Amino acid sequence: MERKINVGVIFGGRSGEHEVSMMSSRSILAVLDPARYAVTQIGITHQGEWFTGEDVWGAFDAGWVDGLSRAVLLPEPGRATLYAHKGDSLEPVVDLDVIFPVLHGTFGEDGTLQGMLELADVAYVGAGVLASSVGMDKALFKDVMRANSLPTIESLTFLRGQIESQMDSVLEQSETMGYPLFAKPANMGSSVGITKCHGRSELYEGIMEAARFDRRILVEKSVPNAREIEVSVLGNDQPAASLPGEILPGDEYYSYEAKYISDNSQLLIPAPLPEALSEQICSLAVQAYRAIDCAGLARVDFLVDAVTLEVFINEVNTIPGFTRISMYPKLWEASGISYRDLVDRLIELALERKADRDRTERRFRRGA
Numbered sequence: 404m405e406r407k408i409n410v411g412v413i414f415g416g417r418s419g420e421h422e423v424s425m426m427s428s429r430s431i432l433a434v435l436d437p438a439r440y441a442v443t444q445i446g447i448t449h450q451g452e453w454f455t456g457e458d459v460w461g462a463f464d465a466g467w468v469d470g471l472s473r474a475v476l477l478p479e480p481g482r483a484t485l486y487a488h489k490g491d492s493l494e495p496v497v498d499l500d501v502i503f504p505v506l507h508g509t510f511g512e513d514g515t516l517q518g519m520l521e522l523a524d525v526a527y528v529g530a531g532v533l534a535s536s537v538g539m540d541k542a543l544f545k546d547v548m549r550a551n552s553l554p555t556i557e558s559l560t561f562l563r564g565q566i567e568s569q570m571d572s573v574l575e576q577s578e579t580m581g582y583p584l585f586a587k588p589a590n591m592g593s594s595v596g597i598t599k600c601h602g603r604s605e606l607y608e609g610i611m612e613a614a615r616f617d618r619r620i621l622v623e624k625s626v627p628n629a630r631e632i633e634v635s636v637l638g639n640d641q642p643a644a645s646l647p648g649e650i651l652p653g654d655e656y657y658s659y660e661a662k663y664i665s666d667n668s669q670l671l672i673p674a675p676l677p678e679a680l681s682e683q684i685c686s687l688a689v690q691a692y693r694a695i696d697c698a699g700l701a702r703v704d705f706l707v708d709a710v711t712l713e714v715f716i717n718e719v720n721t722i723p724g725f726t727r728i729s730m731y732p733k734l735w736e737a738s739g740i741s742y743r744d745l746v747d748r749l750i751e752l753a754l755e756r757k758a759d760r761d762r763t764e765r766r767f768r769r770g771a
């Protein structure tokens with residue numbers, strides 16, 4: 404019999420999307436086949452402490468971590484051993500073959516955790532450091548799209564310092580794009596800190612609000628009559644796109660409220676689009692994915708002008724919502740890959756990517 408694959412599933416985390424991570428990870432933990440995988444649960448608290456033990460998910464859900472052990476993964480290449488604190492010493496728990504980070508947002512999806520996993524030399528699901536951090540940063544992401552002649556929305560980026568010292572000039576430059584304008588923190592998610600601004604006083608407030616959440620702020624032209632189209636992409640060097648889906652937000656736009664609270668947004672799968680447009684969007688999704696050197700998975704989000712059908716790439720999410728009813732797995736289900744098969748495939752892709760990276764020479768030996 405083949406040895407089981409030791410999978411470490413990491414959930415929770417320090418970002419505002421801790422609760423979304425709990426929901427995504429519950430669905431993933433439920434389908435990992437115990438005949439194939441030996442699963443170790445690793446929970447990260449809001450404060451950033453790592454815990455492992457029996458049923459970490461249940462303990463986190465109950466808000467009761469007393470029965471768990473503090474966990475440590477060392478940033479050194481070796482066997483990717485997960486350790487647990489026992490009194491003053493560290494005891495090995497398991498040598499991990501692959502880690503599945505089910506963390507959304509800052510410190511999980513933005514390349515920071517991925518950097519640590521690179522140092523530990525362990526395979527992990529999803530994008531590497533570069534794609535994770537570019538995917539998280541709306542400003543840099545748009546620059547990469549523009550550099551590749553991929554359609555994205557006109558925007559300007561300002562530093563918090565500029566906003567504090569030269570707000571008049573920031574407002575004037577922004578207004579050249581014409582209202583309505585969106586003010587956004589460069590690094591955030593879940594629509595946090597985002598305001599749609601219809602005039603100067605709203606823009607002022609919106610920029611100040613965005614500056615609470617990041618030191619870099621985007622002011623962006625509004626896509627009129629925006630339809631929200633999303634495509635799931637899966638793969639490493641040969642990524643494939645699902646068919647596109649559409650979100651009908653229950654609000655004026657897809658706000659935090661519409662995403663998580665009011666529950667009045669609808670998913671349309673597939674998105675009702677002319678076939679040629681649908682194909683164009685899928686092709687753009689794969690091009691955007693390749694442009695940031697993404698791996699494993701990403702959901703590529705578009706805004707499409709409902710009247711002119713002009714297409715704009717809005718953002719990529721390298722660890723998209725992953726509950727059974729989330730757009731990412733739903734789109735694959737509609738494209739013929741079940742939720743369970745998708746999770747298996749992501750683990751395979753993580754191992755394949757690690758094997759490929761291991762072929763890279765790390766030291767140059769003169770004459771060798």
Ligand SMILES: Nc1ncnc2c1ncn2[C@@H]1O[C@H](COP(=O)(O)OP(=O)(O)O)[C@@H](O)[C@H]1O
Binds near residue numbers: 592627656657
């Ligand atoms: N330029 C824009 N034009 C029209 N609507 C936008 C624009 N930018 C953002 N929105 C609306 O705001 C929502 C959240 O913005 P987004 O950039 O996707 O941030 P987040 O990372 O928080 O999802 C979008 O889903 C869309 O409804």
Ligand SMILES: [Mg+2]
Binds near residue numbers: 704718
């Ligand atoms: Mg979005």
